[in-house]
Amino acid sequence: MDTSPHLARAGWMSLLAQADPAELAAAMDGFAPPADAAWLRPAQTGLYMLRGRIGGSGAPFNLGEVTVTRCSVQAGGHIGHAWVRGSDPRHAELAALADAMLQDAQRHDALQAQLLAPLAAALDAKRDSASRKAAASKVEFFTVVRGE
Amino acid sequence: MLAAFADPVFDSQRTFRELLQAMARPAAPRPLPVLPPAPAPVAPAAMAILLTLCDATTSVWLQQPSDEAVRHLRFHAGLRLADEPQAADFALISEPAAMPPLQRFGAGDLRYPDRSASLIVQVDGFRSGAEADRLRFAGPGLREPVALAIDGLPADFWQQRAALSARLPLGIDLFFVAAQQVLALPRTTRLLET
Numbered sequence: 169m170d171t172s173p174h175l176a177r178a179g180w181m182s183l184l185a186q187a188d189p190a191e192l193a194a195a196m197d198g199f200a201p202p203a204d205a206a207w208l209r210p211a212q213t214g215l216y217m218l219r220g221r222i223g224g225s226g227a228p229f230n231l232g233e234v235t236v237t238r239c240s241v242q243a244g245g246h247i248g249h250a251w252v253r254g255s256d257p258r259h260a261e262l263a264a265l266a267d268a269m270l271q272d273a274q275r276h277d278a279l280q281a282q283l284l285a286p287l288a289a290a291l292d293a294k295r296d297s298a299s300r301k302a303a304a305s306k307v308e309f310f311t312v313v314r315g316e
Numbered sequence: 317m318l319a320a321f322a323d324p325v326f327d328s329q330r331t332f333r334e335l336l337q338a339m340a341r342p343a344a345p346r347p348l349p350v351l352p353p354a355p356a357p358v359a360p361a362a363m364a365i366l367l368t369l370c371d372a373t374t375s376v377w378l379q380q381p382s383d384e385a386v387r388h389l390r391f392h393a394g395l396r397l398a399d400e401p402q403a404a405d406f407a408l409i410s411e412p413a414a415m416p417p418l419q420r421f422g423a424g425d426l427r428y429p430d431r432s433a434s435l436i437v438q439v440d441g442f443r444s445g446a447e448a449d450r451l452r453f454a455g456p457g458l459r460e461p462v463a464l465a466i467d468g469l470p471a472d473f474w475q476q477r478a479a480l481s482a483r484l485p486l487g488i489d490l491f492f493v494a495a496q497q498v499l500a501l502p503r504t505t506r507l508l509e510t
Contacts, residue, residue, distance in 0.1 A: 208319050208391070240391075242317060 180270055180284055184263040185252045187287045195283045196262050199269060205243035211257035213237045239264040246271040317384075318353040320367055320392040327352070331368040335491070338500040343453040343462045345442045345497040355384040357410040359438045361493035366436065370395040370406055377404035377433075379411060401433070409437040412469050418476040421488055429485040432503075440468035441494045455505040466492055466499070474507055481506060 184192065215233040222229040238251045239260035248268025252260045266283060269275050321327035327350040338346050354363035357380045366389060370376055375398040378385065389395055398404035401420045409415045415437070424432035443450070443465040450463035451474065480487050480503070487503030 206319065208317055210322070212324070247317060 177267070177271070181250065181263070181267055183284060183287055183291065184266050185250065186291055187263075188290065189256050189259040189262075191287060191290055192259065192262050192266075195286060196266060198282060199266075199275075199279065201265050202244035202269070205241055205265065205268075207239070207261075208242050208247065209238065209240040211237055211239040211260045213255045213257070241265055241268055243268040244272050317388060317391065318355060320388075321350060321352050321364075324367075327364075328368040331364050334498065335365065335368065335500070338491070338498050339489070339502050341457050342455065342500055342502055342505040343458065343464050345444075345494075345499045347496045348493075348498050351496060355382070355388050357382060357438075358385050358388075358408065359410075359493055361496060361498060362408055362410075362436050362438055365491055365493065365498065366395075366406070366408065367393055369434075372396065374405040375403060377401050377407040379407070379409050379415060404433055407433055407435050409435060412437050412439055412473075415470060418473075418480055418488055423480060423483060423486040423488055426486065429487075432486065432488055434489045434491065436491045436493065437469075439466050439492050439494050442466055442492070442497060442499055452508040453501070453505050454508055455502075458505070461508055464499075467494075478507060 214236060216236045218231040218234050219228045220231045221227065222231065234253060235255050236251055236253060237255055237257055237260040238249070239257070240247060240249045241261070241264045242248075243265060246268045248264040248266070248271070250260045250263035250267060252263055266279065270279050270284075330349045334346055334348055338344070348361050348364050350364055351360035352363050352367060354360045358366070366376065370389075370393045372394045375396045376389070377398040377400070378389075381397065386397065390397075401407055401416055402422055404421065407421060418435075421433040421435065422431065424430060444463060447463075447465075450465050452461045452463050454461040477488075477490075484503060489503055490501040492499045492501070
């Protein structure tokens with residue numbers, strides 16, 4: 169686990185964005201948002217251009233556009249941001265609220281245990297199951313001679 | 317930090333429409349439809365104009381760049397800040413009494429007169445009517461000369477502007493804001509000799 173605060177925050181923001189919206193909503197039920205929560209930027213959906221280095225030369229290439237919903241909230245003296253793939257405004261709002269609350273030292277440990285840990289476990293299980301399904305469908309062509 | 321327009325798309329479109337109308341009918345105060353929250357020293361009406369007209373492709377010079385105002389504008393408008401008035405596409409004058417001379421702002425060049433600065437000036441108020449201390453303006457968009465006084469400008473402001481108006485089509489476009497009102501003076505509006 170990296171101890172740098174920026175990387176830790178990047179880690180949980182990434183986890184919140186990748187979490188299943190229904191699981192995130194269920195996990196956030198137990199945490200009331202601070203009373204002074206105010207939306208700095210209400211959830212808005214737009215398109216981002218994804219760029220990658222696809223060609224052999226490594227030059228940037230426009231891979232395609234992705235739908236992104238972003239949201240920012242100020243709660244309890246902290247500002248939480250969220251960028252979430254897809255067009256679910258509630259997902260972005262919950263992720264932004266969770267980001268703001270996770271920066272609060274008093275709430276951090278409880279959220280870490282009851283929100284981030286289950287979401288990380290669910291994400292790992294999903295990845296594991298996907299890679300198992302892919303591995304199970306792997307075909308070995310015994311009749312084809314490779315690499316000669 | 318504060319929020320910006322509650323409904324960014326429609327609020328900025330409504331504000332844009334009013335600014336267009338203000339430029340087409342110069343020297344007439346018009347109320348702005350939406351006033352977003354704004355940190356000091358930016359007035360809400362000036363903030364509405366900045367959020368409507370400025371984005372990552374425009375550079376803005378702030379006369380009083382307070383930390384909070386800079387953070388607010390960077391977050392909500394994504395704009396670039398200019399270090400020098402000369403380099404700015406837009407300038408926010410929050411204390412007109414101490415403003416730099418108009419000659420220090422970009423007036424465009426002869427091939428591209430549109431590459432000039434637009435100033436947003438926070439003044440104390442507007443007074444129209446035919447009293448003795450009023451200035452008279454004429455030009456495109458005005459059927460007959462209009463009498464108007466703008467409070468809170470430096471004493472030699474109108475001399476500076478007259479010097480600029482000799483350089484048409486180069487020049488500077490002005491938005492004045494006071495409370496909820498906005499009033500535009502494009503470069504083509506002439507100040508008449510009294």
